[in-house]
Amino acid sequence: MSTDAGAFMTALTLILGLDPYLLDIVALSLRVSLSAVALAALMGLPLGAALALWRFPGHAALVVALNALMGLPPVVAGLCVYLLLSRAGPLGELGLLFTPAAMVVAQVVLVMPIIAALARQQVQELHQEYHEQLASLGLSRLRMIPTLLWDARLGLVTVILAGFGRASAEVGAVMIVGGNIDGVTRVMTTAIVLETSKGNLPLALGLGIVLLGLVALINAAAYLMGEMARRRQG
Amino acid sequence: MQHKTRIALTAIGLIGLSLAAQAQDGEKYITLASTTSTENSGLFDAIIPQFTEVTDIDVRVVAVGTGQAFEIGRRGDADSLLVHDTAGEKRFVEEGYGAERADVMYNDFVIIGPSGDPAGITDAETVAEALTLIAETEAPFASRGDDSGTNRAELRLWDSAGIEPSGEWYRELGSGMGATLNTAAAMDAYVMSDRATWVAFDNRQNLELLFEGDEALFNQYGSILMNPERFPHLKHDLAEQWHEWLLSDEGQQAIADFEVKGQQLFFPNAKQ
Numbered sequence: 001m002s003t004d005a006g007a008f009m010t011a012l013t014l015i016l017g018l019d020p021y022l023l024d025i026v027a028l029s030l031r032v033s034l035s036a037v038a039l040a041a042l043m044g045l046p047l048g049a050a051l052a053l054w055r056f057p058g059h060a061a062l063v064v065a066l067n068a069l070m071g072l073p074p075v076v077a078g079l080c081v082y083l084l085l086s087r088a089g090p091l092g093e094l095g096l097l098f099t100p101a102a103m104v105v106a107q108v109v110l111v112m113p114i115i116a117a118l119a120r121q122q123v124q125e126l127h128q129e130y131h132e133q134l135a136s137l138g139l140s141r142l143r144m145i146p147t148l149l150w151d152a153r154l155g156l157v158t159v160i161l162a163g164f165g166r167a168s169a170e171v172g173a174v175m176i177v178g179g180n181i182d183g184v185t186r187v188m189t190t191a192i193v194l195e196t197s198k199g200n201l202p203l204a205l206g207l208g209i210v211l212l213g214l215v216a217l218i219n220a221a222a223y224l225m226g227e228m229a230r231r232r233q234g
Numbered sequence: 235m236q237h238k239t240r241i242a243l244t245a246i247g248l249i250g251l252s253l254a255a256q257a258q259d260g261e262k263y264i265t266l267a268s269t270t271s272t273e274n275s276g277l278f279d280a281i282i283p284q285f286t287e288v289t290d291i292d293v294r295v296v297a298v299g300t301g302q303a304f305e306i307g308r309r310g311d312a313d314s315l316l317v318h319d320t321a322g323e324k325r326f327v328e329e330g331y332g333a334e335r336a337d338v339m340y341n342d343f344v345i346i347g348p349s350g351d352p353a354g355i356t357d358a359e360t361v362a363e364a365l366t367l368i369a370e371t372e373a374p375f376a377s378r379g380d381d382s383g384t385n386r387a388e389l390r391l392w393d394s395a396g397i398e399p400s401g402e403w404y405r406e407l408g409s410g411m412g413a414t415l416n417t418a419a420a421m422d423a424y425v426m427s428d429r430a431t432w433v434a435f436d437n438r439q440n441l442e443l444l445f446e447g448d449e450a451l452f453n454q455y456g457s458i459l460m461n462p463e464r465f466p467h468l469k470h471d472l473a474e475q476w477h478e479w480l481l482s483d484e485g486q487q488a489i490a491d492f493e494v495k496g497q498q499l500f501f502p503n504a505k506q
Contacts, residue, residue: 035249042247087310087467095467097311098265098296146239153242179265179296182279197412198274199437 010206015213022207026214029187032100032174033167036107037115040167041160044112048119049145052127063120069113074106075172081106082176098179103187106173111163118159122152154229157222168215188214263292264472267312269383270410272455273297275430275499281488285479291472299382299410307331307458310465313473315458316480318383318428323456332458338480339489339500340454343387344432345445346415347373347424355424361448362395369395372403374423378414379406383453388426391450415441428453430499455500457481480504 014022051063083089085097085105096102126148127134134144149156171189178185180194188211195204272278273295282293296306300317307315308331316338317323326332345355345364353371358364368375377399378385392399405423407414411431418425419439427435432443459477462470479485486502493499 038246038249042243045243087465089309092310098294146237150239150242179294179298181265181294181296184294194274196416197270197410199412199416199435201437 006202007205007209010202011209014206014210022210024183025186025188025191025207026210028100028185029168029189029211030214032103032187033107033164036104036167037111037160037164039104040108040111040115040163043108044115044163045119045149045156046145047112048116048121049123049149051116051120052124052148053141053144063117066113066117066120070117072110072113073172074110074170075176077109078106078173078176081109081173085177097177098181098185100178100185102177103174103185106177107167107170110170110173111167114166115159115163118162119149119152119156122155122159123148126152154226157226161219161222164218165215168211261292262290262472263294264313264469264476265294265296265311266314266316266476267296267298267303267306268316269300269303269318269455270297270412271318271384271428271431272316272500274410274412275434275494277430277489277492277500280492281485284488285476285485288484289475289479291475293476299378299380300384300386301381304331307460310460310468313460313469314476315460316455317458318453318455319386320454320456322383322386323458326458330461330464333461334459334477335456336477336481337503337505338455338457339486339502339504340452341429341500342446342453343384343426343451344429344443345424346418346427346432346441347444348422348440349442350440351442351444353424355445358445361391361445361450364445365392365395365397368424369397369399369403372401374403374405374421375399376414376418376421376423376425377404377406378411379408380410382410384411384426384428387453391426394450430494433497433499434494454503 013019051059051066081102082097084091085094085102086092087097096105127144130151134147139147169189171193174185174187175190175193178187178190180186180190186194188207192204192207192211195207268278274297278293278295282295286292296312298306300319300322303312303315303317304322304326306312307326315332323332323335327335345361347353347355353367353373355364355367358367377388407417409417411427412435414425415427415431415435416437417423419437419441422440457477457480459473460468460470462468481504486504489500489502490498
């Protein structure tokens with residue numbers, strides 16, 4: 001059987017057989033990436049909105065920096081978090097290295113700039129459109145943040161999905177700070193790297209197909225939710 | 235509208251925190267920095283459960299190159315090391331990072347190459363001769379190039395053959411053993427591998443084992459206990475149980491019993 005046909009068979013067997021090894025890995029991948037995206041959204045959305053509303057010295061530099069960080073190589077983020085959480089590093093006392101918590105931290109570093117930068121853009125457009133109405137309501141800029149974020153929510157779902165895509169697809173950061181420990185910090189992407197290095201290409205590709213399917217499912221769910229919300233509004 | 239946003243953000247935050255908090259747990263475990271060869275061959279899957287059954291201690295393996303394993307150890311991020319670079323291991327103890335090092339097991343390195351064997355190394359008497367033939371014919375050779383134990387051993391072998399490998403034919407990949415074998419298979423290159431990874435490796439394509447058996451290809455693995463004075467935060471008691479178990483009759487037997495495709499991959503040789 002050729003490798004690619006074998007991969008589909010392997011993927012099917014893994015999914016249909018509810019392989020416990022696979023289920024553990026999928027559960028951990030989701031737990032790590034979803035919590036990272038949630039925490040990143042919590043910080044990134046208000047930050048993006050604030051950057052859209054306030055102008056201050058260094059504003060442009062901050063926006064450019066945030067945009068540039070969208071392209072931060074995961075392995076660099078991983079290395080920085082590794083040095084931070086390592087026993088010899090400033091936060092070593094916490095003992096977080098090689099735990100899922102460390103992987104969450106690394107992914108927050110990767111995802112937060114994406115969410116903040118894209119949210120800034122969305123909120124800025126809305127703000128330009130409704131600036132006068134909002135001002136006539138007598139809202140301070142601080143109080144405009146939640147209003148604008150709520151009005152932009154449909155677009156922000158896409159922003160959060162972009163963040164999730166980045167988190168679930170990256171391997172460089174979680175490999176370094178998690179260590180790819182079997183049953184503890186092994187996620188989909190690091191398992192794929194491991195199986196590839198064992199020369200077990202069908203299993204590696206099979207895991208890749210499962211990962212792709214999972215991301216597609218989450219995107220489909222978000223799309224449906226968006227459609228429903230739009231219909232209710234419409 | 236404002237409080238809806240606040241509710242939404244709070245909910246998102248709570249989800250994030252609870253998911254992240256779940257990720258912590260309190261079971262008894264040690265972190266072991268080890269090599270890709272031991273992990274990729276499946277040795278740990280075979281022996282760690284036996285250790286856990288006796289002691290109730292889980293061993294979390296971070297599998298990296300030996301150079302990186304030393305670095306993890308130097309930073310105090312692992313409770314014990316199981317690596318294969320005896321000279322480097324002794325230095326690690328002398329420099330005060332490790333407290334103790336002991337021989338655990340050995341296997342050997344083998345030279346893999348395209349089945350056509352363009353350099354004709356199957357007829358070589360010694361590994362030095364085999365490497366000389368490869369260098370003379372300038373047949374592609376894939377080197378790990380990642381400061382791992384295998385990479386260090388390979389460089390020592392070139393050195394003792396009196397060759398300084400360089401040029402188009404000598405490719406430093408900077409990858410783990412398995413990844414290097416994948417690349418070598420794709421470009422029909424010669425490559426030096428530890429026997430365990432080679433036997434367990436599934437994507438051989440045109441590659442074959444071409445040279446083996448020279449004493450210079452001996453590959454010794456050692457276990458290192460960390461220095462408690464330098465790293466007071468590490469789990470020395472648990473790590474010592476692991477170290478002692480590896481050297482015990484029970485641990486040595488577990489290593490000897492591990493087979494892949496009917497072949498024993500590691501040979502215990504702890505000094506009793």
